[in-house]
Amino acid sequence: MGKGLYFYEVDLAGTQGKSDKELLDLLKQNGTHSYKATIKVYGAKDGKADLTNLVATKDLDVNLNGLTTPAEVQKGVA
Numbered sequence: 060m061g062k063g064l065y066f067y068e069v070d071l072a073g074t075q076g077k078s079d080k081e082l083l084d085l086l087k088q089n090g091t092h093s094y095k096a097t098i099k100v101y102g103a104k105d106g107k108a109d110l111t112n113l114v115a116t117k118d119l120d121v122n123l124n125g126l127t128t129p130a131e132v133q134k135g136v137a
Contacts, residue, residue, distance in 0.1 A: 066108035070097045071121065090125030 072095040077085055086092075096119055102112035 063106065064103050065114065066101045066103060068099045068101070068108075070099070072096070086123060087126060089123075092123055092125075094121045094123065095119075096121045 074082055074085060074094070098117045098119070099113060100115040101108045101110060102114050103109060104112065
């Protein structure tokens, strides 16, 4: 895929309306959690995503692990 020819969007079920810091805070709060995700790839027009040109979609499960402290890592490998 050529640089700047495509743009992608990832939608995580249960996180609608959240972005940036608000999304990161929600993911941290949820800890280890599985999400249904949809990846959408759009073609570009004038250097921006052309939302009328959906090239591909893919549904998948995303497993995110909660935060682990360095002490927990040391304990786990000891």
